[in-house]
Every structure is written in C-alpha cells, then in structure tokens.
Amino acid sequence: MLNISFNSVNRHVDRDCLPSLRRVENRRSGNVLLRLLTIFSILFLISLFLPWTQHIRATGQVTALQPNQRPQMVQTIIGGQILEWYVREGDLVEEGDTILRLAETKDAYFDTSLLDRTRSQVMAKEMSLQSYQSKIDALANQMEALRESGRLRTEQARNKLQQARLKVASDSMDLEATRLNTEVARNQYERMEELYEQGLKSLTDLENRRVTFQQAQAKLISAENRLLASRNDVINAQVELNAIQAKLRDDLAKASSERYTALSGRFEAEAGVAKLENEFSNYERRTDLYILRAPQSGYITEILAAGIGENLSAGEQVVTIVPANYQLAVEIFVRPIDLPLLNPGQQVNIQFDGWPSIVFSGWPNTSYGTYSGTVVAIDRAINAGGEYRVMVAPDDSEEAWPEALRIGSGASALVLLKDVPLWYEMWRKINGFPADLYVPAATTAPAAPPKIKVPK
Incomplete structure (x- = not known):
C-alpha cells in the first residue's frame, strides 16, 4: 500500500485475518526482478563469446552424381509403327531388354527379301x-x-x-x-x-x-x-x-x-x-533397330507414346528410364556474391524435403535431421537464373543419406564456413559485411586430376 492519502485504512484493516494480504505486502518483487535482469545480462554477455559457424544458405534438388546415372529419355533411332509393348511403367529392365517392337513405314524398305x-x-x-x-x-x-x-x-x-x-x-x-x-x-x-x-x-x-x-x-x-x-x-x-x-x-x-x-x-x-x-x-x-532396347538397367517411369499402331518419327522420345543403381548428390544454386567463399571439399549440411529436422544455423552440431555432404564441383558459368550450380556428394565419414531418397526431391543446404564469436557475427550482420573468406584445409593443396583410361 502506498499510503499517500490522509484517509488511511490501515487502522481499520485487521491483517491477522488476511494472510494473503500479509504475504503480498511482505514480497520483495523488486529484488527478484533485479536478480533476474542481472543473471540474464551475464548470460547474454557470456553468449556473445560463444562460437558461431558462418554459413551460406542455398536451395536445390537431389540428383545423381554421375551423368549416366540420371534419368534419361529413350528415343527411337528410326521411324516406325508401334506393334507391341513389352514393358509397363514401374517395371525393372536390364540392359538390352526389349521395350517395344516397331514395323516399317517407308516403302523403300517394304521388301521382305x-x-x-x-x-x-x-x-x-x-x-x-x-x-x-x-x-x-x-x-x-x-x-x-x-x-x-x-x-x-x-x-x-x-x-x-x-x-x-x-x-x-x-x-x-x-x-x-x-x-x-x-x-x-x-x-x-x-x-x-x-x-x-x-x-x-x-x-x-x-x-x-x-x-x-x-x-x-x-x-x-x-x-x-x-x-x-x-x-x-x-x-x-x-x-x-x-x-x-x-x-x-x-x-x-x-x-x-x-x-x-x-x-x-x-x-x-x-x-x-x-x-x-x-x-x-x-x-x-x-x-x-526395329526392336527398341533398354540402354541400361533401370525402372520405366513414364511412357510417352502408348498406342498400338501409333507412328513414331526418328529421334522421338518414347520412355523415361531411371537407373537402378546410382549415387545420389545434391545440386544447389548459390548467388555470385557467395561463389568466392566456396571450394571443393567444403562441408555442407543438407535438409531434405519430407525428412523432419531441427536446424540451428550457427551450431550445426546441434541440428537434428540434417545430413552431411561435401562440395565436389562448382560450375564455371552462370545459369539463366543468375546463380551458380554447386554439386554436393555424400560425406562417407558421416551418417549415410536416407535410402528412400529419390532423384528430384527438394533440398536446402547450409554451406559451413569459418567459426567466429557470436558478437562478431552480430556486428557483421548489423554492418552488412560479407562472411569471412574461408578455405578448408583439404583444399589447400590441389588434388591430382583423376586418371582416365582411354579404351583402345
């Protein structure tokens, strides 16, 4: 009670009968608040010196590391008429298996002998x-x-x-x-x-x-x-x-x-x-060539020309095959301003669409549901969207990527850079400075180019 009025009620109130009022009057709220503010200030000052990992955010999608492991269109070399199909969507075919059989449509080749x-x-x-x-x-x-x-x-x-x-x-x-x-x-x-x-x-x-x-x-x-x-x-x-x-x-x-x-x-x-x-x-x-065969082992995912008796022209796309055995990778797209910060061998944290995760940008070790990768290739030319494509392969020393992952799934990535104090990162963000240039130890010495065996 402030007791600022001359008409005080203190003499009319029996505090012995009101224990709640007595506890409220005896509470030291100001001291508690002061203690809490002091503790939070100390914790904030301490947290300013915690390590923070600088990073680059990028989005992309899952693809195959090798070009021959990516989905491909099977095309007809010659024109013809569809006589019979030997596969359907979802079938697993081996290399050389028959997909369909064509009949001749040019009169110059009608002679059976x-x-x-x-x-x-x-x-x-x-x-x-x-x-x-x-x-x-x-x-x-x-x-x-x-x-x-x-x-x-x-x-x-x-x-x-x-x-x-x-x-x-x-x-x-x-x-x-x-x-x-x-x-x-x-x-x-x-x-x-x-x-x-x-x-x-x-x-x-x-x-x-x-x-x-x-x-x-x-x-x-x-x-x-x-x-x-x-x-x-x-x-x-x-x-x-x-x-x-x-x-x-x-x-x-x-x-x-x-x-x-x-x-x-x-x-x-x-x-x-x-x-x-x-x-x-x-x-x-x-x-x-009247018999169209599978160029490699894989799954039939899409049939583009289905009708029996339908005429196909030379070079027309017929089916799409996804290879059965492939090595996954993620292609991400970064801005030109972030390109100088990337190097082959750099570590990347990846979050896949459909897999729950909890991501702490500055503390990648505390994130949950993310997977590690390594930068293996960086495009030399910019794409039509004004970004550079970066290929990221799985890191064999970390947890394996999900087996149910499919080519074409979305992914977001954090390209990890230098470890700095939290106060420095806040000061950099406030001033709009770019991240510090960081070169991984694995890329200080350039790796020897792989040897390619040329067939005779």
Missing part, C-alpha cells in the same frame, strides 16, 4: 571385280610376253644388222682387192699394148691381156654391186629393227591402255561393292 537381294547384288559385283582383276592379270601377262617377244625379235634384228654391216665390210675389202686387180690388169694391158706397137709382142698376147683387163673390170663392177647390195641390206636391217621396236611400243601401249581401262573398271567395281556393302549394312542395322 531386301537383305537377300542386296547380298546377291554384292556377290555379283564382287564377281565382276574378280573378272576385272583376271583381265588385268591377263593383260599384265600379255605385256610381259610382248616385252619378251620384242626383246628376242629386237635381238634377232640387231644380229641381222650386225651381219649386214660385217658383209658390207667384207664386200668393201673385196671391192678394194678387185679394184687393185683391175688396176694391175690395166697396167699390164697398157704395157702389152706398147710392146705390141713396138713389135715385141704378138696380137694374140695383146688380145689375151685385153680380155684379162675386161674380166677385171667386170669383177670390179660386180664387187661394187655387191657392196651396194650389202649397204642396202644394212639399211633394210636398220629399218626392220626400228619397225620391230615401233611395233613393240605400239603393242605395249595398246595393252597398257587396255590394262588401265580394266583398272578403271576394277576401281568402279570396288566402289560399287563398297556402296552395296554399305547399303547392306544399313539395311541389316535398320532391321535390328
């Missing part, structure tokens, strides 16, 4: 190629025979030419001998004629010397004729040799031309064989 007829064309073209090769071999043998025959005939003509030259030499020597004999016979005739005029020789002796001289002249003319005939034989032998060589060159040129024609035909036949074999391989491969 297309492969056999194409193979027959290939065989016929190969026989044509063999014929060209046989002709080429025969022409090569013919050219070799022509060269051998020409060599022998040329040698024979050269021998004949040499014989003619030797005969010219022999006839030249005979001509010189005959010319000497004729000169001697003339001298003898002239001396005999002088002696006859002097009366020392008879007419008979003179006539004998005349006859001898005339015979010598006849022999000289005959020797000159033989020399001219021998020289003519040399010229004929030379002409014959040149004719043989010219004919040989002409025959070789003709055979070579025919051989090159056969080679051209063989090359065209080879091109035809290659083209037909290519067509045959394409037809054979197209026949295999």
Whole structure:
C-alpha cells in the first residue's frame, strides 16, 4: 500500500485475518526482478563469446552424381509403327531388354527379301571385280610376253644388222682387192699394148691381156654391186629393227591402255561393292533397330507414346528410364556474391524435403535431421537464373543419406564456413559485411586430376 492519502485504512484493516494480504505486502518483487535482469545480462554477455559457424544458405534438388546415372529419355533411332509393348511403367529392365517392337513405314524398305537381294547384288559385283582383276592379270601377262617377244625379235634384228654391216665390210675389202686387180690388169694391158706397137709382142698376147683387163673390170663392177647390195641390206636391217621396236611400243601401249581401262573398271567395281556393302549394312542395322532396347538397367517411369499402331518419327522420345543403381548428390544454386567463399571439399549440411529436422544455423552440431555432404564441383558459368550450380556428394565419414531418397526431391543446404564469436557475427550482420573468406584445409593443396583410361 502506498499510503499517500490522509484517509488511511490501515487502522481499520485487521491483517491477522488476511494472510494473503500479509504475504503480498511482505514480497520483495523488486529484488527478484533485479536478480533476474542481472543473471540474464551475464548470460547474454557470456553468449556473445560463444562460437558461431558462418554459413551460406542455398536451395536445390537431389540428383545423381554421375551423368549416366540420371534419368534419361529413350528415343527411337528410326521411324516406325508401334506393334507391341513389352514393358509397363514401374517395371525393372536390364540392359538390352526389349521395350517395344516397331514395323516399317517407308516403302523403300517394304521388301521382305531386301537383305537377300542386296547380298546377291554384292556377290555379283564382287564377281565382276574378280573378272576385272583376271583381265588385268591377263593383260599384265600379255605385256610381259610382248616385252619378251620384242626383246628376242629386237635381238634377232640387231644380229641381222650386225651381219649386214660385217658383209658390207667384207664386200668393201673385196671391192678394194678387185679394184687393185683391175688396176694391175690395166697396167699390164697398157704395157702389152706398147710392146705390141713396138713389135715385141704378138696380137694374140695383146688380145689375151685385153680380155684379162675386161674380166677385171667386170669383177670390179660386180664387187661394187655387191657392196651396194650389202649397204642396202644394212639399211633394210636398220629399218626392220626400228619397225620391230615401233611395233613393240605400239603393242605395249595398246595393252597398257587396255590394262588401265580394266583398272578403271576394277576401281568402279570396288566402289560399287563398297556402296552395296554399305547399303547392306544399313539395311541389316535398320532391321535390328526395329526392336527398341533398354540402354541400361533401370525402372520405366513414364511412357510417352502408348498406342498400338501409333507412328513414331526418328529421334522421338518414347520412355523415361531411371537407373537402378546410382549415387545420389545434391545440386544447389548459390548467388555470385557467395561463389568466392566456396571450394571443393567444403562441408555442407543438407535438409531434405519430407525428412523432419531441427536446424540451428550457427551450431550445426546441434541440428537434428540434417545430413552431411561435401562440395565436389562448382560450375564455371552462370545459369539463366543468375546463380551458380554447386554439386554436393555424400560425406562417407558421416551418417549415410536416407535410402528412400529419390532423384528430384527438394533440398536446402547450409554451406559451413569459418567459426567466429557470436558478437562478431552480430556486428557483421548489423554492418552488412560479407562472411569471412574461408578455405578448408583439404583444399589447400590441389588434388591430382583423376586418371582416365582411354579404351583402345
């Protein structure tokens, strides 16, 4: 009671009969409040020096770590008409299992014996190629025979030419001998004629010397004729040799031309064989593509084209397959201002949609329902939303991620940074300063790039 009025009621109130009033008046509320304020102030001051973990908040979704483990669309390579389905949504298929069977829709492939007829064309073209090769071999043998025959005939003509030259030499020597004999016979005739005029020789002796001289002249003319005939034989032998060589060159040129024609035909036949074999391989491969098979083991999640008899175009998406075995990861998206604070190997606390959790941002060790991850990759280019994508893989040293987790589930992440006092974090937030640059110890030394084994 304040007792500020002159009309006090204290003398009219019997406090012995009012124990509640007596307890209220005896209560020291001010002292208790002062003690509580003091205790809370001390606790607040102490809490300012508690450690606080700086962090970056980001959202994302669950995906697969390896690109071949993510959901994929199975497409048709060729166009066709659906004949029969072998799977339904939710089925587990192994690699190579049949998904559906197609029928041909192009009239160019309607022939049921297309492969056999194409193979027959290939065989016929190969026989044509063999014929060209046989002709080429025969022409090569013919050219070799022509060269051998020409060599022998040329040698024979050269021998004949040499014989003619030797005969010219022999006839030249005979001509010189005959010319000497004729000169001697003339001298003898002239001396005999002088002696006859002097009366020392008879007419008979003179006539004998005349006859001898005339015979010598006849022999000289005959020797000159033989020399001219021998020289003519040399010229004929030379002409014959040149004719043989010219004919040989002409025959070789003709055979070579025919051989090159056969080679051209063989090359065209080879091109035809290659083209037909290519067509045959394409037809054979197209026949295999009528069956659409699973590219890998997984679950059929969505069938996009379901009707029997429905026509599909080349490259059209048919079903979606989620791989049966995959390694989960989380892709989160961070702002460009936070990108310099991220490094591979950095620890991340993840909260998955559908899993209850209690998160204390500054004290990750006290959070409940969160899972640990590690930054494994950071995109080098910004996406259309103005953010950078960061891949986070499970941390093998911490608790495993839930088995029921599915690709596409939402996730929110806290990328843990440096540990600072709470007062420093409050001062940073008030002033709008960015978080401190933090590099994990695991990333101080760059890891060696993984070795990739290239198949032969």
